[in-house]
Amino acid sequence: MHKQLFIPGPVDVRPDVLAKMATPMIGHRSKDCTALQQSISEKMQQVFQTKNTIILSTSSGSGLMECAIRCCSASASAVFSVGAFGDRWHKMALANGKASDKFSVPMGQAVDPAEVDKALATGKYDLLAVTHNETSTGVENPIAAIAEVVKKYPDVIFCIDAVSSMAGADIPVDEWGVDICITSTQKCLGLPPGLAIASVSEKAYERAKTVPNRGLYFDLVEIYDKVKKAYQYPSTPSIAHMYALDYQLDRILEEGLEARFARHAEMAAYIQDWARKYFALFADEQHLSKTVTCIANTRGISVADLNKELGARGLTISNGYGDLKEKTFRIAHMADYTMEDMKKVTAAIEEVLGL
């Protein structure tokens, strides 16, 4: 039996979208493939609210996170981490031999823009990396306010991890001046995992050209050049994903971004209210994610047992991430889910726990 996924990626994919993955193959150097890539780029620019260049990567989102921090920092990067995914970005920098400092906050808290100002004012950093939506803690960082700070430092490349929020929350890339904004297919976009997408500014590209040892598969300069020149890629992309993505983007734009964000906000508010009633929210009330809710296990239930019982009812939620495994549990409200789905999952939890 398929269990409906309420985990923060992968999410359930609509059957019509999934079916597009089975479209017959075309040559990746063909005009048809160029047209497909161009179509995706133009629609994706609308979702990202940007005029910047859209690049696709046949990898998960982590691939482009590593690409960004490796290719666009020459001196040192500042990674503002509020959880597991911010920590990973910092580890990626170090694993590539790059100088990088991590700035952390207690779990469940958000980045303070004043701290970003303090760090960048040292003049030590040429790249800033921040998670927009921290999936491990259910925190949404105040990127609009951070963006105001970053505007004072035009030499800093501003990178955002929007893996678990792009297409579920309002992320105006150009208004915020984000140089590299990264997402994956398996979260709010509602597709299978396997493709990553980023918007890349001219400024990020120019910086990358000055950075040595960018590697090959994730060389931002080479990818950007090929996309700019002919909507092509250095290596063979997942054409199956591209078919599904192109189709799904039509559906997303048909729904309308405003309506899509409103649907996500409504589902988030519902799950948050439910969590406050029966448990508590793990994240700071001022910075709650619109796409995933992290619930503090104030009743001391066994999250593993709960999930087992939910599984028998055809549903799966997520346990806490890492150290938070039994201390929290998470319910995703992203992609194509509806209020009906949310009510189904909370009703099932209430039934299992006898609430």
Ligand SMILES: *Cc1c(COP(=O)(O)O)cnc(C)c1O
């Ligand atoms: C899922 C996730 C990632 C990792 O993305 P992959 O596509 O699995 O590589 C990074 N950051 C955040 C915030 C995520 O939710």
